[in-house]
Amino acid sequence: MRVNMRGETIREIKCPCYKCQNISYRDRATIQQHLYKEGFMLRYETWGEHGENSVREVGQSSTTMEVDDNDDGYKRMVLDNMYACGYTSNTIQGHPPNAEAKSFYDMLQVADEPLREGEKATTFSKLQAATSFLTWKSHFNVSTAAYNYNISMVNALLPEDNKLPKSFYDTKKSLERLSLPYERIDVCKNHCMLFYKQDKTLTRCKYCKEFRYKSDRNKVPNLVMSFMPIGPRLKRLYMSTKTAKDMTWHHHHNTKKGSMAHPSDGMAWKHFDSENPEFAKEIRNVRLGLCIDGFSPNNSNSIPYSLWPVFLTVYKLPPWMCMKDSFVEVCLIIPGGKSPSQNIDVFLRLLKDELKELYREGIEVYDAYREENFIMRAILLWTISDFPAYAMLSGWSTCGRLACPYCMGDTQAFRLPAGRKACWFDCHRRFLPMSHPFRTDRNGFRKSTRSVLEPPPELTGWEVFEQVSNIPIVYEGVTCKDPEFGKTHNWVKKSIFWELEYWPMLLSRHNLDVMHIEKNVFENIFQTVVDTSKHKR
Secondary structure, three states: OEEOOOOOEEOOEEOOEOOOOOOOEEOHHHHHHHHHHHOEOOOOOOOHHHOOOOOOOOOOOOOOOOOOOOOOOHHHHHHHHHHHOOOOOOOOOOOOOOHHHHHHHHHHHHHOOEOOOOOOOOOOEHHHHHHHHHHHHHHOOOOHHHHHHHHHHHHHHOOOOOOOOOOHHHHHHHOHHHOOOOEEEEEOOOOOOEEOHHHOOOOEOOOOOOEOEOOOOOOOEOEEEEEOOOHHHHHHHHHOHHHHHHOOHHHHOOOOOOOOOOHHHOHHHHHHHHHOHHHHHOOOOEEEEEEEOOEOOOOOOOOOOOEEEEEEEEOOOOHHHHOOHHHEEEEEEEOOOOOOHHHHHHHOHHHHHHHHHHHHOOEEEEEOOOOEEEEEOEEEEEEEEOHHHHHHHHOEOOOOOOOOOOOHHHOOOEEOOOOOOEEOOOOOHHHOOOOOHHHHOOOOOOOOOOOOOOOOOOOOHHHHHHHHOOOOOHHHOOOOOOOOEOOOEOEOOOOHHHHOOOHHHOOOOEEEOHHHHHHHHHHHHHHHHHOOHHHHO
């Protein structure tokens, strides 16, 4: 049930069509149109989301709630938490939440008080009003002065006993206890080190001796990095009954043999399960994917500035949820104005430390769907990036003759005699079957040559770890290159991810964003062919 701007009551339920998948709330007429056009979602046989009794697990009963889905998700969280903590009349007997979760639920109850007491009170709560005003300010880039003026007019129209915040400061203050933690860490302007932990009090970089602050008087740092811990954000996913249920979707779904609908159907997921069965035994443990790329927030070439956000994707969720922006976590914002290059490991230290803790010790989490506390652990399953960022994350340089991270030192690349450019022409025939006619073709490829080589061996994580074990670590101030660099290997550093004890167990540690690469390749080829001014620059 919800009330529109004209005061009319609208009843909405979850739409079971193939497109909405019981996620979005629609009215009856819209659902009818969706079902005619899209049909029903697959495997929805027991209508648990529409009142029909369904079995969750042994010893547990089912329940449904009707919540307006057009309120940024806050109402669903409030009602789910009321239900989980026993505030509703039909309480399910389960384990009480831990102290942290109980405190959070209590805060939601206080924040969700009505805007005005009495029989004719509005259906809007204080929390809904505050989040709606802040969403409006963010979407339309409203200034603080305009926000304060607008909310003062709304306060004047409401009765005097209303609880609507009086200003932008009061609005933020009312939601302060519900916010998630974040840290701001000072960084050396040359990307040498972070000023945190034992180095928190230093005023100069230990390696380049640059000053930490722009001036000693105002104490304004030269460079500041933002870090958002992922542990508290993963806890919130389990504090709602809906998302807590979806966090184990991968364990119950059935995929047709030979097809892949989720990363859990892939070889990398199953390989880690076989390497670490203890981790795989708890189906609520989390697997993450890391994505990074640089962009210019100014959208201008006249003032070059490169900002590097680091995103984490939660692969536990269904495929139609895990790629939505509301479930993609921003864990790091690496400042510019230049690329961090191989020194990106300096910025990733905080994330690495938290990932190590989440794997070794885990954190206590309350599962609102199963109504029990458990120790949740998490791993980073792989990284996804374009080719230049691949070099930054993996430590294997993607420049020169040994640029291919698959062939590595066993490449058949050569340099052109005139321009001395590295060329990979006719290096792909070795991947064909030995009986393929292309292998003996002496005219269609390099002149008078045939291919008899087998493809390069696929190295395990432990074999790659042996190769990088003696390579310098960037964030410890060591930048010297190995004398064999460019001859037998292209390692420029030992990636910080090798400090994760499960990293050698992974089958695919770094992946390429194919769509991103195809776009870049097409643009460069097109600009070369038509001889555009962008290509000349």
